[in-house]
Amino acid sequence: MSKYKDVVDLALRRSLFFPSCEVYADHPAGFFDFGPFGLAIKRKIVDAWRRWFVRKERFLEIDGSVVMPADVFKASGHLTGFYDPITVCKKCGAVFRADKLLSEKAGKEFKEAQAPEVLTAAIKKFKVVCPKCKGSLSDVEKSSLMVKAFIGAGSKKEVYLRPETCQSIFLDFARLFKTMRVKLPQGVAQFGLAFRNEISPRQTLLRSIEFSQLECEVFFNPDKIDEIGGWDAVKDYKVVVQRVNDSSPSLVLVKDLVDKKIVSGKLIAYYLARVQQFFESIGLPVESMRFRELGDDERAFYAKEAFDFEVLTSVGWLELGANNYRTDHDLKNHMKLSKQDFSVVDEQSGKKFVPHVWEISLGANRIFYAVLEHAFKKEKDRVFLSLVPSLAPLDAGVFPLLKNKPELVKLAKEVYSDLIKYFDVFYDESGSVGKRYARLDEVGVPFCITVDFDSLKNKDVTVRERDSTKQKRVKIKDLCCTLGRLIHCASLEKDF
Amino acid sequence: MSKYKDVVDLALRRSLFFPSCEVYADHPAGFFDFGPFGLAIKRKIVDAWRRWFVRKERFLEIDGSVVMPADVFKASGHLTGFYDPITVCKKCGAVFRADKLLSEKAGKEFKEAQAPEVLTAAIKKFKVVCPKCKGSLSDVEKSSLMVKAFIGAGSKKEVYLRPETCQSIFLDFARLFKTMRVKLPQGVAQFGLAFRNEISPRQTLLRSIEFSQLECEVFFNPDKIDEIGGWDAVKDYKVVVQRVNDSSPSLVLVKDLVDKKIVSGKLIAYYLARVQQFFESIGLPVESMRFRELGDDERAFYAKEAFDFEVLTSVGWLELGANNYRTDHDLKNHMKLSKQDFSVVDEQSGKKFVPHVWEISLGANRIFYAVLEHAFKKEKDRVFLSLVPSLAPLDAGVFPLLKNKPELVKLAKEVYSDLIKYFDVFYDESGSVGKRYARLDEVGVPFCITVDFDSLKNKDVTVRERDSTKQKRVKIKDLCCTLGRLIHCASLEKDF
Numbered sequence: 001m002s003k004y005k006d007v008v009d010l011a012l013r014r015s016l017f018f019p020s021c022e023v024y025a026d027h028p029a030g031f032f033d034f035g036p037f038g039l040a041i042k043r044k045i046v047d048a049w050r051r052w053f054v055r056k057e058r059f060l061e062i063d064g065s066v067v068m069p070a071d072v073f074k075a076s077g078h079l080t081g082f083y084d085p086i087t088v089c090k091k092c093g094a095v096f097r098a099d100k101l102l103s104e105k106a107g108k109e110f111k112e113a114q115a116p117e118v119l120t121a122a123i124k125k126f127k128v129v130c131p132k133c134k135g136s137l138s139d140v141e142k143s144s145l146m147v148k149a150f151i152g153a154g155s156k157k158e159v160y161l162r163p164e165t166c167q168s169i170f171l172d173f174a175r176l177f178k179t180m181r182v183k184l185p186q187g188v189a190q191f192g193l194a195f196r197n198e199i200s201p202r203q204t205l206l207r208s209i210e211f212s213q214l215e216c217e218v219f220f221n222p223d224k225i226d227e228i229g230g231w232d233a234v235k236d237y238k239v240v241v242q243r244v245n246d247s248s249p250s251l252v253l254v255k256d257l258v259d260k261k262i263v264s265g266k267l268i269a270y271y272l273a274r275v276q277q278f279f280e281s282i283g284l285p286v287e288s289m290r291f292r293e294l295g296d297d298e299r300a301f302y303a304k305e306a307f308d309f310e311v312l313t314s315v316g317w318l319e320l321g322a323n324n325y326r327t328d329h330d331l332k333n334h335m336k337l338s339k340q341d342f343s344v345v346d347e348q349s350g351k352k353f354v355p356h357v358w359e360i361s362l363g364a365n366r367i368f369y370a371v372l373e374h375a376f377k378k379e380k381d382r383v384f385l386s387l388v389p390s391l392a393p394l395d396a397g398v399f400p401l402l403k404n405k406p407e408l409v410k411l412a413k414e415v416y417s418d419l420i421k422y423f424d425v426f427y428d429e430s431g432s433v434g435k436r437y438a439r440l441d442e443v444g445v446p447f448c449i450t451v452d453f454d455s456l457k458n459k460d461v462t463v464r465e466r467d468s469t470k471q472k473r474v475k476i477k478d479l480c481c482t483l484g485r486l487i488h489c490a491s492l493e494k495d496f
Numbered sequence: 497m498s499k500y501k502d503v504v505d506l507a508l509r510r511s512l513f514f515p516s517c518e519v520y521a522d523h524p525a526g527f528f529d530f531g532p533f534g535l536a537i538k539r540k541i542v543d544a545w546r547r548w549f550v551r552k553e554r555f556l557e558i559d560g561s562v563v564m565p566a567d568v569f570k571a572s573g574h575l576t577g578f579y580d581p582i583t584v585c586k587k588c589g590a591v592f593r594a595d596k597l598l599s600e601k602a603g604k605e606f607k608e609a610q611a612p613e614v615l616t617a618a619i620k621k622f623k624v625v626c627p628k629c630k631g632s633l634s635d636v637e638k639s640s641l642m643v644k645a646f647i648g649a650g651s652k653k654e655v656y657l658r659p660e661t662c663q664s665i666f667l668d669f670a671r672l673f674k675t676m677r678v679k680l681p682q683g684v685a686q687f688g689l690a691f692r693n694e695i696s697p698r699q700t701l702l703r704s705i706e707f708s709q710l711e712c713e714v715f716f717n718p719d720k721i722d723e724i725g726g727w728d729a730v731k732d733y734k735v736v737v738q739r740v741n742d743s744s745p746s747l748v749l750v751k752d753l754v755d756k757k758i759v760s761g762k763l764i765a766y767y768l769a770r771v772q773q774f775f776e777s778i779g780l781p782v783e784s785m786r787f788r789e790l791g792d793d794e795r796a797f798y799a800k801e802a803f804d805f806e807v808l809t810s811v812g813w814l815e816l817g818a819n820n821y822r823t824d825h826d827l828k829n830h831m832k833l834s835k836q837d838f839s840v841v842d843e844q845s846g847k848k849f850v851p852h853v854w855e856i857s858l859g860a861n862r863i864f865y866a867v868l869e870h871a872f873k874k875e876k877d878r879v880f881l882s883l884v885p886s887l888a889p890l891d892a893g894v895f896p897l898l899k900n901k902p903e904l905v906k907l908a909k910e911v912y913s914d915l916i917k918y919f920d921v922f923y924d925e926s927g928s929v930g931k932r933y934a935r936l937d938e939v940g941v942p943f944c945i946t947v948d949f950d951s952l953k954n955k956d957v958t959v960r961e962r963d964s965t966k967q968k969r970v971k972i973k974d975l976c977c978t979l980g981r982l983i984h985c986a987s988l989e990k991d992f
Contacts, residue, residue, distance in 0.1 A: 020561035023830065024834050028648075031563055032561060034558060034559040036556045039558060055920075063535045065528060065706050067516075067691070067706055071520040150643065155644060168529060171516075176531065195563070338519040
């Protein structure tokens with residue numbers, strides 16, 4: 001837990017993220033604002049996701065509205081089936097999740113999906129009382145995880161804040177298919193907000209009410225689940241999989257996922273590989289990640305097969321994303337309720353079918369947290385974020401060695417003006433150079449460029465690398481090229 | 497109006513934007529999804545804003561939560577003062593905005609800010625009846641423009657979807673000031689969602705319930721309203737201003753805004769210039785824009801001076817943004833209710849003060865619409881979007897002349913693979929080249945690159961420009977450089 005605390009302390013100290021409306025003493029828990037450095041890192045994670053999935057995989061990206069009507073969630077099942085079982089202390093009014101409380105107090109595991117009556121009976125059987133005041137607990141009720149809102153004249157029309165970004169994609173699929181000349185398989189992607197009415201939001205960004213998702217839904221012909229472009233490029237790649245009965249993860253060749261029938265087709269194996277590669281590219285270590293196969297009792301009812309992508313952190317294995325084979329479940333439900341036809345025709349066979357869906361649903365804020373925690377380093381006299389350069393909030397700091405030497409300030413500002421055209425650079429002249437390094441190290445800026453007295457003679461500067469703190473001299477005329485190479489090629493070991 | 501219709505038709509035909517949840521017959525009005533090309537254009541507008549304000553002006557960008565508690569809007573005045581006066585037909589139940597209906601029917605102008613009793617009396621005096629069924633109308637009531645939502649156990653805690661993005665900035669200012677080593681003047685920026693409970697959403701993106709804002713709040717010391725970096729670069733620039741008593745706009749030198757006391761300081765004049773320059777940079781013509789000074793009866797109660805930035809469109813002058821001198825109104829109100837101190841100390845004078853605020857609040861969806869409408873061109877046999885290249889959804893299309901010639905397809909794919917590393921390019925081989933041009937013209941792609949039989953011999957391609965439809969041959973080895981120059985330098989006249 002201490003590393004979690006370190007990260008949150010750093011986040012608050014440098015305003016990476018912080019509670020929304022914190023100046024008001026009774027602001028609700030579960031909402032966070034991102035400050036400048038935090039937002040820059042988060043945006044670069046989103047950009048990396050966009051390059052990796054939207055651009056490389058030629059997915060179509062949409063941006064759907066956050067507010068949606070009841071019909072959508074009638075069809076998806078959220079209005080009736082998406083709730084937490086809660087119990088309320090009759091004495092102090094504290095609210096608890098019945099399944100969590102029972103699992104802690106009764107010495108065996110209870111699931112949120114168990115019927116409220118079963119949980120109520122268990123509370124009685126195991127004589128569970130309020131952990132805060134020993135008061136007796138109410139019968140278990142369903143507390144909806146949907147956030148409802150009201151619009152229209154007199155605010156009387158009930159609508160919902162979407163609990164997941166995928167529903168927009170399912171609803172828009174038929175239109176995109178017609179107007180975007182789609183050929184299956186085709187992924188549709190979306191980055192956006194979602195809301196879940198957690199009754200006890202906790203662990204800052206890890207379980208908040210308002211959060212953001214990086215969503216991809218790949219639509220495909222189930223008869224052609226083995227047809228996927230790019231297969232040869234991934235088939236010999238090793239992914240980290242923990243099967244439902246395994247106690248630890250192991251490396252599995254992508255082609256073996258198919259050959260050993262761990263997944264039902266090449267398309268699924270391909271996207272598991274692409275997901276792992278994405279996480280590796282943003283600096284998460286393979287040794288700390290796994291695809292955890294979900295068993296029958298853990299999978300959502302719509303999922304034919306499911307793998308949670310998890311990363312090991314100081315708060316345990318943290319789910320960063322869900323990989324689900326949703327079949328034609330969602331499209332069929334929306335077809336039924338909307339009375340629209342979302343089926344398509346296979347060009348070769350002429351066969352009409354409702355596309356199946358492979359879902360890659362990632363949590364942007366959790367990825368952001370996991371990236372921060374894995375980058376967080378504490379050495380004897382300093383703290384730094386060892387972010388991969390492409391995720392750093394700034395590319396480099398530019399300093400004059402001393403601020404009271406006009407010739408150094410002038411040259412440093414010239415260097416800054418040259419670089420700002422191509423890079424996110426930050427000019428800083430206040431405090432000692434050591435303090436300036438420390439401030440940028442702490443938010444993960446990979447390079448600092450210092451103009452000193454030698455620079456005036458030799459037309460060069462010192463470039464200092466964040467992790468090693470090693471320095472080298474670079475000619476000012478070569479600085480753009482060198483910085484570009486350092487940031488995009490990540491071949492630091494050669495340079496520092 | 498016909499151009500508005502042309503744009504909406506194009507938007508629906510090519511899925512630039514479309515009604516959210518449209519497959520459900522009774523989806524609520526006022527919500528829109530952005531499809532791939534529309535989202536790409538919108539994102540490039542946001543990127544341009546970010547370069548222009550966050551990067552060039554060194555503003556701090558934040559991302560605040562959409563859901564906020566009641567205290568925030570108690571302090572801001574929205575909970576009591578942000579409503580539409582409505583009247584309901586007693587016979588058919590139709591709902592009308594009382595001020596709009598009266599203005600149409602009574603032959604004189606009524607304002608939404610007039611007391612409900614005054615409007616009720618006017619309805620009776622002018623014998624206004626339901627325009628739909630001639631039924632009699634109810635007394636005028638206040639219908640809140642706030643969208644309320646519910647969270648917590650049993651969904652009992654009332655919260656709000658923010659009606660404007662600026663409140664997050666005001667609340668976060670004190671924290672940013674302390675943790676980000678801020679020196680005034682300092683702008684804080686935010687791009688994000690806001691919600692207004694319009695009872696009759698209309699004109700698609702122009703008056704929707706869910707929308708997005710590009711917000712900047714510049715915090716400054718009111719004693720130093722004439723101290724702003726970069727003044728010399730804008731003082732001789734001409735901005736288009738229509739003063740409160742003028743019937744048409746005229747060009748005014750930025751320095752004259754100050755000298756003639758049209759604004760109360762150089763900081764304000766500077767940012768008016770920067771706003772106009774931003775809109776020019778995204779392709780809106782100076783001849784169709786104005787800063788309209790708002791009179792005493794039009795300004796929000798918190799605004800000491802205010803200029804709406806408007807663009808002439810087929811639906812009339814359209815407000816794309818508000819430029820408001822909000823003084824210390826917002827910070828003081830939040831200080832009072834939260835009992836926190838947001839005041840700062842001037843380093844030179846040692847004087848303690850609450851910063852004043854100059855607001856630049858832009859509507860992202862309206863800018864998107866205005867850009868589309870101004871770019872929309874209909875020629876005898878084609879439709880195209882004459883977007884500036886930096887806002888185009890793709891940089892270029894890459895085509896083989898014929899898809900059944902393997903040598904052309906091979907070379908075209910090679911050209912595509914080279915370009916995709918640096919540009920947003922799209923490979924297309926289906927249909928005639930003319931049809932491929934037409935499809936990309938319609939969504940504003942500025943260049944199409946065709947590989948033909950001469951390409952095989954001469955190692956060159958045809959580059960065709962969207963607006964002029966002129967073509968030139970470019971060597972394949974020079975293509976990256978040429979395309980880069982064409983997109984970023986916008987010196988098309990020299991090339992085509």
